[in-house]
Amino acid sequence: MKQRSYLAIEDVTVEFPTKQGPFCALQSIDLSVERGEFVALIGHSGCGKSTLLNVVAGLVKPSRGVLFLDGDVISGPGPDRAVVFQDHSLLPWLTVEENVRLAVDKTAGDKSKAERRDWVLHNLELVQMAHAARKRPGELSGGMKQRVGIARAIAMKPRILLMDEPFGALDALTRAALQDVVMELQATLNNTVLMITHDVDEAVLLADRVVMMTNGPAARIGEDHAVAMARPRDRLKALDMAEYAAARHAVVHFLHERYRNPTVGRAA
Template sequence: MTQTKHLELSQVGMEFPTPKGPFIALENVNLNIAQGEFISLIGHSGCGKSTVLNIVAGLYQASYGGVILDNSEVNEPGPERAVVFQNHSLLPWLSVYKNVELAVKQTKNGRNKHEIKEWVEHNLNLVQMTHAASKLPSEISGGMKQRVGIARALSMEPKVLLMDEPFGALDALTRAHLQDSVMEIHAKLGNTVIMITHDVDEAVLLSDRIVMMTNGPKATIGEILSIDLDRPRDRIKLADNPLYNRYRHDVLRFLYEKQRKIEPVHSTQISSKKQAKPNAA
């Protein structure tokens, strides 16, 4: 893994206005991410994971600090940062093919009509959805919809792929298949990936590093765990791997021992936060 500085979050803080004054969702978030790294953000609900992701995506402007991608400041959405949401967000009146084609046409990159067609088919093939190219979203399963959402994001040729709990709404078997697909795609393309998850096993299986967030408000990075497991990774073999299980234990210890001490305060603050309606989860 190269250590060339690629994506940098520096002193990132985020405030949301409320009738009772500013709600501080994030404070002093600092993180350097190398080209091609797979980073997972994990923490309890309300710890600001989605806020971090939205700031990197350019959907939010940080109240303090900022984000630098390849020496350029991130201050608005751009095709070099593609987002895969938990909800696939496909346009229901367009076919699988047309949903991906729409994204490609927004970022043509000099392609003519024939090259656009080839590129759409290439990305559908990456997620094994070529067979369903003519189907509408209502005609395919939830797991298939999410595959199309990933294909659509990849078709934009992003430097950074941002994934907000992309498998959270799927059943366990579909989730496992998609996790394997994402690992294969990451190995082929070498994109930088930032993924939000609540699943400890998922984080350890997929990540190069796991960024563990403290409880909000004023959430920040509590610990960063490097995952030194060889790739490609096989979930069956890793189940009995002592190092894998140690990593799982380290994440669980952070989430359910270190953060438990402030849980009563967290619950009260989350209740106030919901009344103010900031998106800090």
């Protein structure tokens, strides 16, 4: 029997009931992600990227198909799958440390209070936010809030980190800084990541593979392109690499063809 990948999405179809009948958002999705791999999902609006991420998170049940994470069937939400959304969702009445502590308390087991605090501060240090541990979200910039959101997610030690356009609401400079943080975390933690983005350069810079979705409804995986750049990656050096240019060309070409021909790749 063939061994499954770390994350195995097998023949997943998602339909939603409507007054006009079932609406098929995703059809027959097969996707494998290996342990320690960073995979970016990209496609035009309405192609089901967020739906697929929500299926992996256990927030949406597939109409057909099954998902496995490290051999276990995904049947609902769980702390082994931490999600970072575009909205940081920090509780405004709690400090930065207390916001992260909420997540740690769910997964800390028998750790003592001191051990939990050390773990919270360790993860804040990883995103350069330990200095703001006692501040509240209202005192932070958008980029700082998102750093705390990332710290909260990785503090849970999830088996896979799910990111739904985490930098979409940030300005270009802040977005670039957060991308660098994610690259540094990948180098330090070797964590498994599935990320949605609309930004081609972000996908190519961060990911080991860029998975391109066809247009919805009944969206499928159109292409799966490996980014042949070694890690760790340097932003400025990557821009001059032939491998970066080749990957960017492949993604832009795919998206442009889907824009010009919306029905190309659509399931019958």
